[in-house]
């Protein structure tokens with residue numbers, strides 16, 4: 001197993017999955033989407049989760065983020081078991097400890113960028129840490145655009161705003177599902193450089209599902225799934241090497 005991904009005594013682990021299985025449905029129509037997956041994600045690193053369509057990537061992400069309850073096994077977020085919480089506890093964990101970034105930016109069109117970023121705070125009647133917010137806006141390169149509405153921003157800028165919104169509460173982990181899927185090559189590259197800056201400069205932990213070897217090449221570690229199993233793990237790889245491993249998986 002690759003030391004960049006798997007748990008070690010000496011390594012600080014942000015998220016740990018222990019023998020996690022997820023079965024959808026029951027009886028003869030049931031689907032085993034995750035089959036006894038044990039995996040650790042290191043703090044302050046960027047991990048890409050890859051695999052063929054239907055291999056369980058989104059299910060893994062949702063179980064790891066506490067959005068989906070595993071059928072068996074447990075998920076630890078910084079030593080807190082999050083797979084068996086009540087609805088209310090689970091919502092608290094998601095609001096306070098976890099950030100999400102999706103392919104669609106999910107910004108509210110009637111609000112400006114900064115209003116979108118701070119909306120979760122207003123709803124919770126809390127005040128954001130202004131210093132942190134300023135450093136985020138600066139790293140994301142959107143400080144001068146925050147008064148604009150989403151339709152006045154490019155796709156890449158909108159995703160930057162969405163990333164700032166995810167990071168504003170200083171989450172322990174940011175989960176991203178194909179965040180560059182709607183962007184052109186140049187904007188994708190800029191978003192991935194931003195993700196690297198968030199990990200390298202702000203010490204955030206990022207776990208990202210992607211189909212794209214070029215995206216995975218930005219990660220510190222890569223997990224390869226097939227049929228609900230972790231079939232391979234790797235440290236940093238060039239895009240061509242990622243593509244080669246994926247082809248090998250598809251051939252197996």
Ligand SMILES: Nc1ncnc2c1ncn2[C@@H]1O[C@H](COP(=O)(O)OP(=O)(O)OP(=O)(O)O)[C@@H](O)[C@H]1O
Nearest residue numbers: 024025031033051052053054055056057058059060
């Ligand atoms: N809500 C559901 N009900 C039943 N089966 C489901 C459900 N969600 C996913 N599945 C099945 O579980 C398996 C894993 O799905 P999942 O979406 O996790 O895969 P994925 O690797 O993210 O796929 P893709 O790359 O196509 O998004 C697939 O066989 C899928 O059909």
